[in-house]
Amino acid sequence: MVGYELSGWQERYLVGYYWAIVTMITVGYGDITPKSNETKIFTIVIMIFSSGIFGYIMNKIALIF
Secondary structure: OOOOOOOHHHHHHHHHHHHHHHHOOOOOOOOOOOOHHHHHHHHHHHHHHHHHHHHHHHHHHHHHH
């Protein structure tokens, strides 16, 4: 990770976790990225929550058909 060599292990772990979540959920990396640790945590929570809601809605639509 470029630019995180001198960071603490907590920040490096958070950045790695953020990268993994964005990649797995396939939201895309985009031009606007969170800069502080708080916004990274918030973004991770929102992405996981939104994926759960999307899956729930798709399940309900599939049950209708």
